[in-house]
Amino acid sequence: MHSTLSSLVAILLLINLVALGSSRIGTVVRAVALQGVVLGALALAAHGELSYRVLALALGSAALKGWAIPVVLFRALRQVAIKREVEPSLGLLPSLLLGAAATVLAIVASSALPLAETELAPLLVPASFATVAAGFILLTTRRKAINQVLGFILLENGIFVFGLLLVEAMPFLVEAGVLLDLFVGIFVFSIIIHHINREFASLDTRRLSLLKE
Amino acid sequence: MVSLSPILLPLVMAVVVFFTPSKRWRPRLLAATAVAHFALTVALLSQPAGPVTSGWLRLDAPGRLLLGLVSLLFLCCAVYSVGYLRYRVERANRRFCACLLVALGTMSLVAYSQHFGLLWVSMEATTLATAPLIYFNRTPRSIEATWKYLMLSSVGLAMALFGSFFLGYAALLGGGEASLLFSDLLVGAEALSKPWLRAGFALLLVGYGTKLGLAPMHTWKPDAYGEAPGVVGAVLAGGLTSCAFLALARLTQVAGAAGEGDYANRLLVLIGIGSMGVAGALLLGQRDLKRMLAYSSVEQMGILALAAGLGAGAGFAAMLHMVNNALAKGALFLAVGNVHRAFGSKTIDTVRGALTRLPVSGTLFLLAFFAVTGSPPFGLFASELLILKEIFAGGRYVLGGFFLAFLFLAFAGMGSTTLTALQGRPPRSARDSNYRDRFATVAPPLLLLGIVLLFGLWLPDPIRALVSDAAAALEVGR
Amino acid sequence: MIETVLQVAAFLGLSPLLLGIINRVKAIAAGRRGPSLFQPYFDLRKLAAKELVLSEVTSWIFVAAPVVAVVSTVLAGLMIPLGSFDSPVSFEGDFVVFAYLLALGRFFTAAAALDTGSPFEGMGAAREVGFAWLTEPALFFAFLVLSRLSGSLSFDQMLHATEDGAWAQRTAPLVLTAAGLFIVLLAECSRIPVDDPNTHLELTMIHEVMVLDHSGPLLGLIEYATALKLWVLAAMLLHVVAPTASVGGWIGFGLFLAGLVTVAVVIGVVESSMARLRLLHVPTLLIAAALSCGFAFLLLHR
Numbered sequence: 001m002h003s004t005l006s007s008l009v010a011i012l013l014l015i016n017l018v019a020l021g022s023s024r025i026g027t028v029v030r031a032v033a034l035q036g037v038v039l040g041a042l043a044l045a046a047h048g049e050l051s052y053r054v055l056a057l058a059l060g061s062a063a064l065k066g067w068a069i070p071v072v073l074f075r076a077l078r079q080v081a082i083k084r085e086v087e088p089s090l091g092l093l094p095s096l097l098l099g100a101a102a103t104v105l106a107i108v109a110s111s112a113l114p115l116a117e118t119e120l121a122p123l124l125v126p127a128s129f130a131t132v133a134a135g136f137i138l139l140t141t142r143r144k145a146i147n148q149v150l151g152f153i154l155l156e157n158g159i160f161v162f163g164l165l166l167v168e169a170m171p172f173l174v175e176a177g178v179l180l181d182l183f184v185g186i187f188v189f190s191i192i193i194h195h196i197n198r199e200f201a202s203l204d205t206r207r208l209s210l211l212k213e
Numbered sequence: 214m215v216s217l218s219p220i221l222l223p224l225v226m227a228v229v230v231f232f233t234p235s236k237r238w239r240p241r242l243l244a245a246t247a248v249a250h251f252a253l254t255v256a257l258l259s260q261p262a263g264p265v266t267s268g269w270l271r272l273d274a275p276g277r278l279l280l281g282l283v284s285l286l287f288l289c290c291a292v293y294s295v296g297y298l299r300y301r302v303e304r305a306n307r308r309f310c311a312c313l314l315v316a317l318g319t320m321s322l323v324a325y326s327q328h329f330g331l332l333w334v335s336m337e338a339t340t341l342a343t344a345p346l347i348y349f350n351r352t353p354r355s356i357e358a359t360w361k362y363l364m365l366s367s368v369g370l371a372m373a374l375f376g377s378f379f380l381g382y383a384a385l386l387g388g389g390e391a392s393l394l395f396s397d398l399l400v401g402a403e404a405l406s407k408p409w410l411r412a413g414f415a416l417l418l419v420g421y422g423t424k425l426g427l428a429p430m431h432t433w434k435p436d437a438y439g440e441a442p443g444v445v446g447a448v449l450a451g452g453l454t455s456c457a458f459l460a461l462a463r464l465t466q467v468a469g470a471a472g473e474g475d476y477a478n479r480l481l482v483l484i485g486i487g488s489m490g491v492a493g494a495l496l497l498g499q500r501d502l503k504r505m506l507a508y509s510s511v512e513q514m515g516i517l518a519l520a521a522g523l524g525a526g527a528g529f530a531a532m533l534h535m536v537n538n539a540l541a542k543g544a545l546f547l548a549v550g551n552v553h554r555a556f557g558s559k560t561i562d563t564v565r566g567a568l569t570r571l572p573v574s575g576t577l578f579l580l581a582f583f584a585v586t587g588s589p590p591f592g593l594f595a596s597e598l599l600i601l602k603e604i605f606a607g608g609r610y611v612l613g614g615f616f617l618a619f620l621f622l623a624f625a626g627m628g629s630t631t632l633t634a635l636q637g638r639p640p641r642s643a644r645d646s647n648y649r650d651r652f653a654t655v656a657p658p659l660l661l662l663g664i665v666l667l668f669g670l671w672l673p674d675p676i677r678a679l680v681s682d683a684a685a686a687l688e689v690g691r
Numbered sequence: 692m693i694e695t696v697l698q699v700a701a702f703l704g705l706s707p708l709l710l711g712i713i714n715r716v717k718a719i720a721a722g723r724r725g726p727s728l729f730q731p732y733f734d735l736r737k738l739a740a741k742e743l744v745l746s747e748v749t750s751w752i753f754v755a756a757p758v759v760a761v762v763s764t765v766l767a768g769l770m771i772p773l774g775s776f777d778s779p780v781s782f783e784g785d786f787v788v789f790a791y792l793l794a795l796g797r798f799f800t801a802a803a804a805l806d807t808g809s810p811f812e813g814m815g816a817a818r819e820v821g822f823a824w825l826t827e828p829a830l831f832f833a834f835l836v837l838s839r840l841s842g843s844l845s846f847d848q849m850l851h852a853t854e855d856g857a858w859a860q861r862t863a864p865l866v867l868t869a870a871g872l873f874i875v876l877l878a879e880c881s882r883i884p885v886d887d888p889n890t891h892l893e894l895t896m897i898h899e900v901m902v903l904d905h906s907g908p909l910l911g912l913i914e915y916a917t918a919l920k921l922w923v924l925a926a927m928l929l930h931v932v933a934p935t936a937s938v939g940g941w942i943g944f945g946l947f948l949a950g951l952v953t954v955a956v957v958i959g960v961v962e963s964s965m966a967r968l969r970l971l972h973v974p975t976l977l978i979a980a981a982l983s984c985g986f987a988f989l990l991l992h993r
Binding site for chain 3: 005011103
Binding site for chain 1: 328330331334337341344345348353356357360361363368374375378382384409412
């Protein structure tokens with residue numbers, strides 16, 4: 001069990017690097033989708049005995065993040081017919097290094113906080129922090145609206161990993177509500193991306209500067 | 214099921230409205246739903262609060278107050294919408310009406326939430342429901358505002374979810390069951406793991422603080438409030454912020470019960486007075502009326518955060534201020550919405566002589582300005598005075614000094630902009646525009662303002678009970 | 692003794708086969724039948740029989756480079772054990788020599804490229820050396836991980852350390868190391884997405900452009916060296932991802948060879964499913980490899 005879990009965590013971290021370092025939006029979307037599936041597997045692996053709840057949660061999140069959200073994002077990409085390059089405001093390499101530094105910090109930070117005496121926590125907590133940090137980096141260093149959405153999903157994925165530590169605390173409906181909110185959120189984002197592209201003829205969020213003091 | 218009807222009714226009606234083919238009937242259905250919701254709420258609130266059971270969906274005293282407040286505010290906004298949409302026939306109103314109703318349903322859900330996870334779900338849902346409302350006008354500016362609103366709020370709320378999980382983990386380490394129910398957290402508060410609690414509190418403060426619009430997370434607010442229709446501004450500034458404040462108050466209670474009250478209060482006071490300062494500075498020389506209202510909202514949220522950080526004594530004042538602010542902001546946004554309609558502009562470069570052009574709405578605007586800035590005899594004066602009294606009672610004279618200075622700054626800034634807009638001769642374009650004050654667009658702000666005035670002069674007993682029950686339920690150490 | 696002989700024989704004899712497999716997989720993925728699996732052998736035989744053409748401006752380095760490349764790669768390969776057998780050559784700290792032997796081969800190839808005086812070949816040499824500089828951190832971090840796992844400084848134990856239940860304990864670091872090593876493998880052996888072995892445009896070439904002026908037996912030696920390098924690195928990767936301790940002896944050896952075939956198939960699949968990266972983005976990939984191995988080391992230390 002432990003080895004499955006830790007290899008999934010390692011894959012999670014690798015996907016963060018892919019998302020930070022790749023130059024094509026399509027690749028980032030696929031990476032994030034794959035991460036969604038990995039999260040589903042992680043949810044299964046994190047809970048020794050299979051209950052319907054865990055199964056539903058894992059399948060739900062894998063289907064949502066691995067299939068539904070990428071479909072919405074690819075549709076948005078097609079609609080706006082933009083250039084497929086990422087166009088970061090901070091270079092790919094610096095953001096990759098930043099992500100690496102954040103991962104190291106995440107590992108250090110999680111060893112500074114008290115953790116429960118289980119196998120899960122020492123693996124999941126740093127992974128969660130690192131993914132959240134990677135999401136933040138993606139969110140703040142990319143210019144195109146769709147990349148910022150991808151950063152947001154990465155951020156949510158990181159939080160989801162932490163949530164695996166306390167499945168007991170979350171009623172199933174609440175868990176489902178979190179996933180539903182995420183999906184609707186991405187859906188609304190994709191609609192607005194469409195409008196941004198129509199009104200500003202670009203997805204570059206630097207153009208969103210009409211409103212200021 | 215009956216007790217959950219304030220949540221379900223608007224959601225069901227949202228679907229009905231969405232599939233109603235008639236453009237004229239949708240606003241009417243909206244208003245009818247608001248009336249029914251208000252009637253239900255009044256019926257619910259007139260019964261004494263039920264026995265305290267544990268469950269994650271339940272109406273406790275603070276929830277009752279919030280539900281009543283939201284329902285009243287929404288009623289006014291819905292009636293106003295009927296009048297407003299009559300002037301906006303060129304725009305499709307299907308999404309507008311449906312999203313307003315979803316917003317009402319999810320705000321009611323916030324009032325019912327007894328669980329940090331559910332609270333987060335409903336707060337995020339309110340954000341998503343209101344985002345399409347902001348780009349009702351479909352201008353590039355409104356789309357930009359929506360993007361910023363959605364992005365910042367979503368990221369902020371993601372932090373809040375992270376913080377909620379931290380709280381759960383703190384409970385797990387405390388040896389108890391990992392539960393995010395408010396009641397469980399309060400009971401087991403002593404045992405919560407302190408580092409996780411502190412980190413969780415900070416994240417939740419950032420998260421719900423973003424929704425409140427506390428500086429430095431306020432940047433979406435002027436854009437969103439500025440570009441949204443006035444009625445949406447009223448719902449956002451009166452309803453959503455109150456929801457977020459309740460979340461913050463519940464969080465503060467947990468932190469206090471865990472013995473981390475000093476830490477929490479320090480952060481709250483700091484961020485509160487900081488927001489007041491930032492808002493005060495940005496209100497000076499503000500030329501855009503709606504952006505002015507947004508900064509005024511930032512300032513009021515600062516006052517609320519500050520009050521929440523003052524400890525038990527200020528609980529009543531904080532709750533009362535939340536109510537007063539929501540109602541006064543509602544009146545102000547609706548009145549300014551009328552001015553915007555009549556002048557086709559919201560900057561004081563164009564808006565002049567609003568009192569001449571719109572005698573009723575202009576007067577309402579003036580009075581609401583006085584109410585919001587805390588002038589006597591309006592309710593905000595009373596609640597701000599109570600907060601100030603609490604500050605001085607704690608011997609924090611420097612803080613009190615800053616509080617007063619920032620209030621004055623806000624008054625001066627808003628005053629100069631407001632008076633410029635109200636006085637003088639209206640431009641020709643405004644005199645020819647087709648907007649006229651009608652019952653539906655004037656009565657709601659008038660009603661809200663009347664209530665604020667009433668609360669300033671005399672607080673009716675049932676209302677006082679509602680507010681003080683809410684404050685008592687949120688008191689630390691209960 | 693017989694084990695050593697067989698290991699060396701397999702290494703020297705079978706490594707071109709891996710190239711054949713990769714090309715076959717790529718052909719099948721593209722919907723063609725593709726050349727025979729033994730095409731690399733035919734190519735080598737053809738090149739060996741050809742006349743040697745030497746430019747007037749070149750010096751002895753130009754001739755020495757292919758020989759050095761083959762010899763250094765063979766020596767490096769002797770340090771890598773196959774299956775659960777002991778490696779033919781083993782001593783404390785051999786992994787450092789290993790890295791330097793690979794670098795030596797590269798140094799001579801690059802020097803030979805410069806020796807021709809052609810601007811294109813100089814450009815290729817610059818690129819090759821520049822990227823090699825970025826793969827080395829990844830390689831050394833991987834060595835550190837393995838060394839830390841085994842508590843040894845010799846490949847013999849380092850590569851077998853993953854077999855004693857280490858996977859169960861240390862999965863995350865090993866997965867990260869394997870990912871890093873795979874990228875190193877692709878970069879060192881000039882495969883897609885770093886380099887395209889089949890490219891025909893000088894401007895986009897890295898490795899191929901360096902050897903444009905080599906012909907006949909010399910070119911054959913260079914191609915043979917490439918095949919050997921692929922074998923060596925694939926074997927190292929295979930030790931990390933697929934421990935063979937449970938099946939020792941000759942069966943393990945057979946399984947190991949099968950594993951090498953699998954690695955070749957995976958490389959073929961990767962090559963057919965990806966486009967070559969823009970040169971600008973190659974360093975990003977290589978640094979990601981280094982970071983991945985670096986994380987692994989960090990996780991191990993926690």
